[in-house]
Amino acid sequence: MSFKDPFLTENFKIWDGALLKKGFVDHYDVVIIGSGAGGAMAAKVLSEKGQSVLLVEEGPLMLTHEFDMKESTAYPKLYQESAARLTKDKGIKILQGKNVGGGTTINWTSSFRTPDRTLNWWRDAHGVKGIDPDLMKPYFEVVEKKLGIKDWEVPPNENNEVLGRGLSKLGLSQGMIKRNVKDCHNLGYCGTGCPVGAKQSTLVSLIPEALRSGATLAPSFYCEKIVFEKGLAKEVHLRPKMNPKLIFKIKARRFILAGGAIGTPALLKRSEAVDPHSLVGKRTTIHPVCLSGALMNEEVEAWQGAPQSIYSDHFLDSRPLSERMGFKLEVGPIHPVILATVIEKHGEKHQAIMKEYPKFQAILALLRDGFHDESIGGEVYLKEDGSPGLDYKMTPYLWKGVQDAWLASAEIQFAAGAKKVWPIHREAPFYSSWKEAKHGILNLPLEILKAKLVSAHVMGGAPMGEDPKTSVVNSYGRHHQVENLYIMDGSIFPTSVATNPMESILAFSLRNSMAMKAL
Amino acid sequence: MIYRRTFFKLGFSAAFLLGGAFSISKSLDFEAMPGFKILDKSDAATLKAFIPVILDGTELNQNEIPEVLQNIEAAIKGLSPSVQGEVGELLLLFKWRPLRWSTGRNSPWSEASFEEIDALLVSWSHHNLELYRSAYSALCELVNASYYSMERSWPTIGYPGPPVLDREESL
Ligand SMILES: Cc1cc2nc3c(=O)[nH]c(=O)nc-3n(C[C@H](O)[C@H](O)[C@H](O)COP(=O)(O)OP(=O)(O)OC[C@H]3O[C@@H](n4cnc5c(N)ncnc54)[C@H](O)[C@@H]3O)c2cc1C
Ligand code: SF4
Numbered sequence: 001m002s003f004k005d006p007f008l009t010e011n012f013k014i015w016d017g018a019l020l021k022k023g024f025v026d027h028y029d030v031v032i033i034g035s036g037a038g039g040a041m042a043a044k045v046l047s048e049k050g051q052s053v054l055l056v057e058e059g060p061l062m063l064t065h066e067f068d069m070k071e072s073t074a075y076p077k078l079y080q081e082s083a084a085r086l087t088k089d090k091g092i093k094i095l096q097g098k099n100v101g102g103g104t105t106i107n108w109t110s111s112f113r114t115p116d117r118t119l120n121w122w123r124d125a126h127g128v129k130g131i132d133p134d135l136m137k138p139y140f141e142v143v144e145k146k147l148g149i150k151d152w153e154v155p156p157n158e159n160n161e162v163l164g165r166g167l168s169k170l171g172l173s174q175g176m177i178k179r180n181v182k183d184c185h186n187l188g189y190c191g192t193g194c195p196v197g198a199k200q201s202t203l204v205s206l207i208p209e210a211l212r213s214g215a216t217l218a219p220s221f222y223c224e225k226i227v228f229e230k231g232l233a234k235e236v237h238l239r240p241k242m243n244p245k246l247i248f249k250i251k252a253r254r255f256i257l258a259g260g261a262i263g264t265p266a267l268l269k270r271s272e273a274v275d276p277h278s279l280v281g282k283r284t285t286i287h288p289v290c291l292s293g294a295l296m297n298e299e300v301e302a303w304q305g306a307p308q309s310i311y312s313d314h315f316l317d318s319r320p321l322s323e324r325m326g327f328k329l330e331v332g333p334i335h336p337v338i339l340a341t342v343i344e345k346h347g348e349k350h351q352a353i354m355k356e357y358p359k360f361q362a363i364l365a366l367l368r369d370g371f372h373d374e375s376i377g378g379e380v381y382l383k384e385d386g387s388p389g390l391d392y393k394m395t396p397y398l399w400k401g402v403q404d405a406w407l408a409s410a411e412i413q414f415a416a417g418a419k420k421v422w423p424i425h426r427e428a429p430f431y432s433s434w435k436e437a438k439h440g441i442l443n444l445p446l447e448i449l450k451a452k453l454v455s456a457h458v459m460g461g462a463p464m465g466e467d468p469k470t471s472v473v474n475s476y477g478r479h480h481q482v483e484n485l486y487i488m489d490g491s492i493f494p495t496s497v498a499t500n501p502m503e504s505i506l507a508f509s510l511r512n513s514m515a516m517k518a519l
Numbered sequence: 520m521i522y523r524r525t526f527f528k529l530g531f532s533a534a535f536l537l538g539g540a541f542s543i544s545k546s547l548d549f550e551a552m553p554g555f556k557i558l559d560k561s562d563a564a565t566l567k568a569f570i571p572v573i574l575d576g577t578e579l580n581q582n583e584i585p586e587v588l589q590n591i592e593a594a595i596k597g598l599s600p601s602v603q604g605e606v607g608e609l610l611l612l613f614k615w616r617p618l619r620w621s622t623g624r625n626s627p628w629s630e631a632s633f634e635e636i637d638a639l640l641v642s643w644s645h646h647n648l649e650l651y652r653s654a655y656s657a658l659c660e661l662v663n664a665s666y667y668s669m670e671r672s673w674p675t676i677g678y679p680g681p682p683v684l685d686r687e688e689s690l
Contacts, residue, residue: 068681070668070681071668072668076597081598081599082594082597082598084594084660090656187681187682196684303678336667336673337663337667340664344655344656344659344660345644346640346663347575347637350663351574351575351577354577354667357677358678383599385599385600387599389601426644426645426652449649
């Protein structure tokens with residue numbers, strides 16, 4: 001079965017801020033800001049309910065046939081800040097999408113339900129209602145059916161295989177990752193946009209469905225602010241990419257913010273939305289990721305094949321939530337620019353590692369942040385030009401998790417037959433044995449801009465709950481103070497999800513937009 | 520080695536002053552370069568001196584440096600105004616005389632030798648101050664990313680490039 005791009009064959013209502021050709025209406029039932037996981041789901045549900053919907057997206061509308069699998073095309077066109085977004089102290093790189101489809105266009109297709117443990121924690125520690133695992137189950141089932149989320153039957157690529165082999169040798173638990181794909185060619189280029197329409201990003205799934213039900217898509221429009229009047233949201237101000245000096249003022253009866261967990265809190269701040277308990281943009285969690293590289297004897301070719309197929313929750317399951325920092329182990333696709341920028345070296349030393357590219361393997365450890373007093377997340381702030389930034393500080397508790405994760409990864413890599421292992425840290429050498437690595441890792445300075453840290457999962461900043469003193473929106477995503485304002489993206493999570501968040505965001509957005517009463 | 524130690528020692532006061540230096544508008548001594556909007560003549564001259572050091576060991580030809588520069592310019596263009604400002608500050612660092620003096624230089628970085636630049640990079644990469652370590656990351660990232668996004672660099676590291684797709688079939 002081959003992919004037919006509905007954007008090329010169907011007549012959708014698109015008002016493109018990069019062209020400014022087609023007309024628009026200045027009043028809708030619902031205006032949604034952001035077309036990633038959360039926004040696209042809300043657009044689909046509400047337009048199918050017969051509401052008139054405008055789906056606004058800051059990034060461009062890039063179609064499947066334009067994805068050329070090159071990093072030089074993908075990063076500037078599809079990622080926030082050309083994939084070079086950094087935390088305030090420059091210690092952590094933050095990857096996020098900026099295009100029609102948001103993160104789902106460029107993500108790695110790993111699909112996990114919200115762990116029961118996390119749902120129960122949100123209920124018990126954060127007072128969120130109606131999210132018991134059995135109540136959430138039907139939503140996950142719908143999302144999975146809709147986006148083709150299933151077990152991945154193709155054998156893992158060697159990059160994943162190394163992780164699996166090492167885990168087996170050490171007797172640690174592992175699982176196969178489900179993926180949101182249909183007719184996947186196993187190419188491995190999910191991160192630069194799936195060139196064959198196999199990945200069920202919102203760009204090829206939920207957004208076309210919303211448009212089919214009459215929604216209007218407005219790509220390349222930056223939502224600068226929301227204007228409030230008499231305690232209600234009245235209109236949004238949109239600036240088109242084509243001419244950012246212009247402002248279009250669009251009114252709606254209800255507004256849904258889905259700009260992602262940096263974009264949404266920033267928009268609330270720019271709009272000076274009421275925030276009586278000063279909660280907006282706080283407790284931002286990012287699953288900080290540290291990395292461990294390995295040189296294998298055989299070719300790994302980590303650029304090809306489904307990027308993520310094996311994971312281990314051993315270091316989550318064996319550590320109670322609020323105690324020692326737990327982490328999830330996965331691998332990621334390695335393309336030339338990713339590798340070249342992860343290695344923070346220059347000259348011969350840099351080149352020596354680049355030359356080993358075909359045999360280079362890497363394990364990623366995702367730290368479960370937000371569940372402990374010493375892991376309260378970061379804070380979104382506005383820069384001088386109104387664009388958002390994230391201040392995220394590493395604490396000793398988090399660093400301990402990084403160190404544990406380097407140790408666990410190195411042991412796994414050696415068990416899988418690695419010749420050498422390199423915890424990705426400026427001052428770390430390549431270790432030749434587990435014994436040497438163990439000693440070396442314990443002596444590495446735990447400092448930013450020495451240890452390489454990245455994140456591709458941003459969550460929190462407008463948490464849900466029933467108590468307005470500790471949450472920004474209620475358990476169904478409605479703003480506590482502004483009745484016609486909703487938030488439906490990763491911002492509503494009170495802690496990190498403790499697993500890859502896309503399916504959680506989709507399921508919560510489905511649940512919460514279904515719960516919105518027809519007006 | 521003496522040079523390194525002096526640099527470390529003066530590094531503190533340097534960083535202290537940087538706040539002030541950074542607020543100097545870039546346009547004060549901006550000397551335009553044809554084909555470039557963001558990088559000016561002196562930025563380009565500095566980068567031209569740093570590129571061969573950062574890419575030492577690769578198969579970069581002298582005549583490919585302009586292309587790397589173009590890629591750097593394009594990369595900076597894709598950043599938000601405030602992040603562009605931060606890169607501007609990084610480049611300003613090289614124009615900033617106290618940095619040169621602190622490292623014992625009295626001529627511009629574009630005239631520095633390979634060894635001098637290498638020593639500066641090494642000292643930044645391990646510096647006690649995060650500011651210098653982040654300057655090191657930013658500079659290496661800009662140059663390395665620009666080089667490895669060039670298709671000609673791929674065979675040198677054993678990367679075959681993306682697979683060829685039969686678009687007709689898949690569309
Ligand atoms: C490289 C990468 C790999 C990933 N891999 C996985 C994975 O395998 N599995 C998984 O579960 N998760 C993965 N993720 C994370 C996942 O994609 C995100 O968590 C998810 O997409 C977030 O959904 P969201 O709705 O919160 O926001 P996003 O998907 O980020 O969408 C927000 C959208 O809003 C737009 N926007 C923001 N502000 C404005 C504004 N002011 N005006 C107009 N538009 C605005 C943005 O441009 C963006 O397109 C990955 C992420 C990345 C970057
Ligand atoms: S592996 Fe390739 S074909 Fe499959 S979803 Fe990813 S990019 Fe698309």
